[in-house]
Amino acid sequence: MATLDRLTKRREYLRAAGSGRKWVTPGLVLQALPRCPTADGQSVGGEHCEELQSESDGQEPPIRLGITVSRKVGNAVKRNRVRRRLRAAAKEVLPQAGRAGFDYVIIGRQGTLLRPYADLLADLRQAVGKLNEPKRGSEGSDDRRGGPASRRKPASRRKTGQPAQNRPSHA
RNA sequence: CCAGACGGCUGGACGGCCGCUCUUCGCCUGCCAUUCGUGCGCGGGCGGAGGGAGGAAAGUCCGGGCUCCACGGAAGCACGGUGCCGGGUAACGCCCGGCGGGGGUAACCCUAGGGAAAGUGCCACAGAAAGCAAACCGCCCAGCGGGCGCCGGAGACGGCGAGACGGGGUAAGGGUGAAAGGGUGCGGUAAGAGCGCACCGCGCCCCUGGCAACAGGGGUGGCACGGCAAACCCCACCGGGAGCAAGACCAUAUAGGGACGGCACGCCGAGCCUUUCGAGGUUCGGCAGGUGGGCUUCCGCACCGCCGUCCGGGUCGGUCGCGCGAGGCGUUCGGCAACGAACGUCCCAGAGGAAUGGCCGUCCACCGCCUUAACCGGCGGAGACAGAACCCGGCUUACAGGCCGUCUGGCGCU
Numbered sequence: 001m002a003t004l005d006r007l008t009k010r011r012e013y014l015r016a017a018g019s020g021r022k023w024v025t026p027g028l029v030l031q032a033l034p035r036c037p038t039a040d041g042q043s044v045g046g047e048h049c050e051e052l053q054s055e056s057d058g059q060e061p062p063i064r065l066g067i068t069v070s071r072k073v074g075n076a077v078k079r080n081r082v083r084r085r086l087r088a089a090a091k092e093v094l095p096q097a098g099r100a101g102f103d104y105v106i107i108g109r110q111g112t113l114l115r116p117y118a119d120l121l122a123d124l125r126q127a128v129g130k131l132n133e134p135k136r137g138s139e140g141s142d143d144r145r146g147g148p149a150s151r152r153k154p155a156s157r158r159k160t161g162q163p164a165q166n167r168p169s170h171a
Numbered sequence: 172c173c174a175g176a177c178g179g180c181u182g183g184a185c186g187g188c189c190g191c192u193c194u195u196c197g198c199c200u201g202c203c204a205u206u207c208g209u210g211c212g213c214g215g216g217c218g219g220a221g222g223g224a225g226g227a228a229a230g231u232c233c234g235g236g237c238u239c240c241a242c243g244g245a246a247g248c249a250c251g252g253u254g255c256c257g258g259g260u261a262a263c264g265c266c267c268g269g270c271g272g273g274g275g276u277a278a279c280c281c282u283a284g285g286g287a288a289a290g291u292g293c294c295a296c297a298g299a300a301a302g303c304a305a306a307c308c309g310c311c312c313a314g315c316g317g318g319c320g321c322c323g324g325a326g327a328c329g330g331c332g333a334g335a336c337g338g339g340g341u342a343a344g345g346g347u348g349a350a351a352g353g354g355u356g357c358g359g360u361a362a363g364a365g366c367g368c369a370c371c372g373c374g375c376c377c378c379u380g381g382c383a384a385c386a387g388g389g390g391u392g393g394c395a396c397g398g399c400a401a402a403c404c405c406c407a408c409c410g411g412g413a414g415c416a417a418g419a420c421c422a423u424a425u426a427g428g429g430a431c432g433g434c435a436c437g438c439c440g441a442g443c444c445u446u447u448c449g450a451g452g453u454u455c456g457g458c459a460g461g462u463g464g465g466c467u468u469c470c471g472c473a474c475c476g477c478c479g480u481c482c483g484g485g486u487c488g489g490u491c492g493c494g495c496g497a498g499g500c501g502u503u504c505g506g507c508a509a510c511g512a513a514c515g516u517c518c519c520a521g522a523g524g525a526a527u528g529g530c531c532g533u534c535c536a537c538c539g540c541c542u543u544a545a546c547c548g549g550c551g552g553a554g555a556c557a558g559a560a561c562c563c564g565g566c567u568u569a570c571a572g573g574c575c576g577u578c579u580g581g582c583g584c585u
Binding site for chain 1: 189190191229523525529556558
C-alpha cells in the first residue's frame with residue numbers, strides 16, 4: 001500500500017546520503033536508498049531487513065521520507081517554510097511515484113523557497129523517476145514496470161480523488 | 172496647519188479544498204485481566220467537537236523558580252559583580268520618583284554619578300616646568316657686593332644716574348598643553364603677587380528646608396587639597412557550581428569488572444578458618460586515617476582504601492519532568508508613579524529530524540508608472556522583523572505599515 005513513514009535517526013540520514021543515489025533539480029535534491037533486498041536483488045539495506053520482512057507479513061514495506069534543510073537556506077522561518085512545502089509536495093507525489101521499501105531524503109535548496117509549487121512538483125516527479133530507472137549498464141530491469149503499477153492500485157484507497165484532480169492542473 | 176518631543180496599542184481580514192498535533196466524546200476492533208457482570212488496563216481504525224507561536228518566541232546579557240552535585244552551617248582568603256538618594260519587587264545590573272552634572276528656545280533628552288589629606292602608579296606629544304614647587308623668554312633693581320659716569324669733598328667717603336657683572340626679586344605678560352598652584356576688576360608695587368578690597372569659585376563651621384541625595388542662607392579662611400579609580404586599590408553590599416542533553420522511573424544491561432603504577436596498608440575487641448602454637452588469613456564493630464566545595468580552619472555529614480593511566484562490556488528506546496502560573500482580563504480602592512490590595516471572571520501551545528501548515532481566490536492597506544483639474548480607473552511590484560524547545564521577571568537587538576493620546580515651538584483665524 002506504500003504508506004509514508006518518517007526517518008527519525010541521524011544514522012538513517014547519513015546512510016541515505018552515503019550509500020544512496022542522488023538526483024539534483026533546481027527546486028530540490030533527492031536521495032534514494034532501497035532499505036531491503038526487494039525485487040531488484042541488490043541492496044545496501046543491511047540488518048534492518050529481517051525484522052522488516054518478518055513484520056510486514058504480506059503487506060508492502062512503507063516508503064520512508066526525510067527532509068533536510070541546512071542553515072544555508074536561511075533563518076529558521078525560511079527553513080521551516082521550505083520543509084513544509086517539500087513535505088506537502090512529497091505527500092502528493094511519493095505514494096504513487098515512489099517505490100515501496102525505499103528511503104527518500106529530500107534536501108531543500110535556496111531556490112525552494114520561491115519556486116512555484118507546480119514546478120516543485122515537477123522537480124520531485126522528475127527526480128523520483130530518474131532514481132527509479134536502473135543504473136546504466138546495471139542488471140535486472142524486469143519488474144520495475146510491474147512493481148509500481150501493482151502497488152498503485154491499493155494506494156489509492158483513501159485519498160484517491162484529490163491528487164487526481166491536481167495532476168492536470170500543472171500539465 | 173507645519174515642525175517636533177514623549178507614551179501606548181496593533182503586527183493584515185474573509186472564504187474554499189487538503190493536511191499536522193494535543194485534548195475530549197461516540198462507534199467499530201485487537202490484546203491483556205476477569206468473580207464472566209465487565210475494566211479510571213494497553214493499543215488500532217473511522218467520525219464529531221474544541222485548542223494550537225511572538226512582541227520580540229531572537230541574542231542568551233542579568234535576576235529568579237526548578238533539578239542534581241551528600242556540600243548543610245560559621246569565619247577568613249581568593250575571584251567575580253554592583254556603586255548619588257528614596258521607593259517598588261521574589262530578585263535584579265530592572266522599573267518608578269527625586270538630586271547633582273551636561274545639552275536644547277521649549278516639550279524633553281543624555282549621564283558607570285562612592286572614596287584622590289590610606290597607599291602605589293600614570294599624566295603621551297608639546298613645553299622651561301606635569302606635582303614639587305620651580306623659572307625658558309620676559310619684567311624689575313627697593314634692599315646687598317663690585318665696576319662705569321656726573322656732582323660734592325683735601326681725603327676717607329657721600330649723593331645722584333645709567334646699566335644688569337655678581338647676586339637677587341617676580342610669575343602680570345609670551346609660548347606649550349586636556350590640564351600650569353583660583354577667575355574678573357580696582358587698589359597696590361621697583362616689578363609683581365590674595366599683598367589688600369568687591370563679586371564669583373573653593374574649603375571649613377553654623378542655621379534653615381528635606382527621610383535622604385542635596386538645596387538655600389550666614390559666618391569664616393586668603394587659596395591650601397591639579398587630573399585619572401571604565402589604573403592598581405580602599406570602602407559598602409551581593410554572589411557555591413552546573414544546567415531540562417538538569418534530573419527521575421521502566422525496559423535492556425550493568426549492578427561496576429580487569430591490568431599496571433604511586434601513596435596509605437596503624438591500633439583495639441569479637442567470630443570463623445589454618446597452624447610447625449610463634450603466628451597467619453578473613454569477616455564484623457570501634458578508633459585513628461583518608462577522600463569529598465576555588466582554597467584554609469572549625470562544627471556537622473556521607474563514603475571506605477585513595478589517586479592516575481589503560482583494557483574490556485553495556486546503553487542510547489519509552490514514560491515522566493511538561494504546563495494553575497511571582498498567570499491573563501475587568502472593576503474598585505491606596506499611591507505623583509513603578510506597584511500593591513480586595514472582589515469578580517477565564518483556563519490560554521505542548522513538538523521531539525522537531526506539529527501549529529500546503530495550495531488557491533476575493534478584499535484590505537503600501538509603493539512605482541499611466542490617466543484625471545481632483546476623486547475614480549488601469550497595469551506591475553511587494554505584504555516588516557521573525558518560529559516556542561523547562562518556565563517566569565527584565566535588558567538588548569530587529570521591525571513594512573497603521574492607529575490613539577499628552578505636551579512644546581511657530582504661523583494663521585476667532
